[in-house]
Amino acid sequence: MKLDDMLGMSISDFCRNGFTDSADNHCAHFVCHVLNIDTGYTCQDHKRGKHPGACLRVQELFSVCPEVGFWGNQPQGTCLVFVTDRANVNIDRHVMRNVPKKHVGIFNNGFIYNYSNIKDIVVRQTPSAFLDRFKTAYGGNQMLYFGSLPFSSEVLDIEEGVPVPAQLPQTNQVQAGPAFNLRTVPATASRDDYFITYPGQAEFYLARETTYGGRRGLAQPSNKVYGARYEISDYTDEYGPVAAIMGIIASGESGCYFNRLNSYDRAAFTFGFFQLAAHTPRDNLILLIRQLATEHSRFQELFPELEVKDGKLHKVSGANSISLENEYPRPDKPNELNLRDFMQYLNADQTKVDNAEISAAARLVHLANSDETFNRLQVNVAAHILMRRIRNTYSTWYGLSGVSDLICAAIADIHHQGRGTKQNVKDALAMANTLKGQLDQLCKIGSEKYPERCLALRYALEEAQREGFLGKQVFDRASGLFRPSSGWVA
Structure with a gap:
């Protein structure tokens, strides 16, 4: 018309x-x-x-x-x-x-x-x-x-x-990073695998088309994952028990791969070893991208259209910039706010694999594959997010002061995936009065829908305790840190 x-x-x-x-x-x-x-x-x-x-x-x-x-x-x-x-x-x-x-x-x-x-x-x-x-x-x-x-x-x-x-204005238009070559290979009758090559660089695997409900996006199937992984031992000196809790969550979320992504669910775009989602205001992926845009030079080279102004992430457009952090009600849950503009920047059309999605994914995966400082910054942001949740939310909900880091790890994993409610966790803790019994109950939360994730949590907790990463410290609410079970050393 x-x-x-x-x-x-x-x-x-x-x-x-x-x-x-x-x-x-x-x-x-x-x-x-x-x-x-x-x-x-x-x-x-x-x-x-x-x-x-x-x-x-x-x-x-x-x-x-x-x-x-x-x-x-x-x-x-x-x-x-x-x-x-x-x-x-x-x-x-x-x-x-x-x-x-x-x-x-x-x-x-x-x-x-x-x-x-x-x-x-x-x-x-x-x-x-x-x-x-x-x-x-x-x-x-x-x-x-x-x-x-x-x-x-x-x-x-x-x-x-x-x-x-719509035709994009040509005057002073910032290009979305360096050009790359996209190669697609049929993986199934209806899905392609995507491969990316930057000038002068070796080709790398990006992801496969994936459908979920009425959405279509990108993800790496388990038989195609590769690249640098998060190892708890690399970060224990810096983060203590928090390093192990991050590793437990990451093992279930991403297999601990720094380059893991998905763009097929309602978050529009989720990235990294900790699987930070794009839809949440003042949390998760927006915090990582904001920090990268502020202090990581290679990210700035690959994402020249992004800048931080007045503490908020903006997209540069000609002589102007547009905030990507405006908060809007979620259509089916108006009490929940989402970062719709940030989501659309990363994934313009959730019914198909689009150019914005491929471009953002290619640049982030390339950085995760090739830049250790990029991955260390992923860890730093994840550690701050995790400890903020333990200090400000989980400790208040469940009275975690003096509670084992193993319990804290199980609770953090449950809420990170969203497979259990606050009441589910309270009920599980009330069903037993020993550490082993409480861990057993916590590992059952969500088992009907996510049996593999619950089993993975159980094994990860046992391994972390066996390796000496967890089981020796408790959360101290006064300081907001973990301390030895026997008390502060000095």
């Missing part, structure tokens, strides 16, 4: 999630359904719908445009047009204030196609008529601003009326 064919249509012709009340503002809603932009707070979030969502908020749409500026400096071709008071926009910071008096439309072939909330239909106007309309409606110092199309958007071919990928 061409834009001209949409004239006179109402929002109910576009939205299948039921957010169609004529009393609501649908300007960004219309634009984002047409362009398939689901950044920020969407109609799917608002109505808890099951159909593709579209962004509802003008200021959130403005923030994800790769380039923004005053009207008159817009790029050639299709772009977005925003109108609001001059005081509401800071172009240098790529920010528009959240105020009622703002509007957005699609500029195409000399006209701005936009949603008239008064008429409750799609209309079109020339830029000058569009500006005059809102000067009259809003008053104040109304101005027009352009926004180049977000990377994930689709635009309508003017002649054919079919979706085509």
Whole structure:
């Protein structure tokens, strides 16, 4: 359908999630359904719908445009047009204030196609008529601003009326790392293996296409894993019992491989020996990538489009940068917040293996394969995450002060995978009054659904105790550290 064919249509012709009340503002809603932009707070979030969502908020749409500026400096071709008071926009910071008096439309072939909330239909106007309309409606110092199309958007071919990928702006566009060669080899009738070669480097195996529910992504099957592995003994001097607890969790999560990845589940992208997931705000993978972008030079070379500003990870786009740490409600669990923009940066389309996913995975796996400092930083971030959880959460929930590091390890593994609830753990601890008995009960949590993981935990705990890595220290809540069972040495 061409834009001209949409004239006179109402929002109910576009939205299948039921957010169609004529009393609501649908300007960004219309634009984002047409362009398939689901950044920020969407109609799917608002109505808890099951159909593709579209962004509802003008200021959130403005923030994800790769380039923004005053009207008159817009790029050639299709772009977005925003109108609001001059005081509401800071172009240098790529920010528009959240105020009622703002509007957005699609500029195409000399006209701005936009949603008239008064008429409750799609209309079109020339830029000058569009500006005059809102000067009259809003008053104040109304101005027009352009926004180049977000990377994930689709635009309508003017002649054919079919979706085509948005053209990325060429001016000052930062490329997503060095070029590489991708080779695919059929692994099964419906899945390919992916191999990557960087200039001057040997080819390496990346992953295989994998399906899970309605998602499709990448993962390394167990018979194809390779590369550097986390060894507890390499880190005991630095981290003590924490090194062993990380090793126990890693053995179940990744087989301890530093280059392990998956991009097929709801987290969108999970990486590393500790399997840090992308969807959680202020935790897990965002902490690793933020630290890498700050202090790891080879990562910075491979990911030149990432930078940390004001403590948050941003994606550089031309002269501007866009935060990847905005937090949005999960559609089916609105009380849970997710990093949707970060997830989409790493994996733009969870129904297929896409270029963003391959590019991010290739660069991270390459670093894990070739850079020991990269892997040591993985360990450092994982250790801080683990100890924060033990100090601030598990110790509070279960009264772990003076409790064996073996118990702490079992609890940490259960919650890291998510195979047991807080009540499950409390019940297991209450069923026995000896260390051996409590460990036995903890190792049974989740066994009906994850029997192999539970068995792996049991064996890993026994091995760690046999090797002398665990079983000698207890958690001390006052200091937030592990100490010898017999007390502090000095």
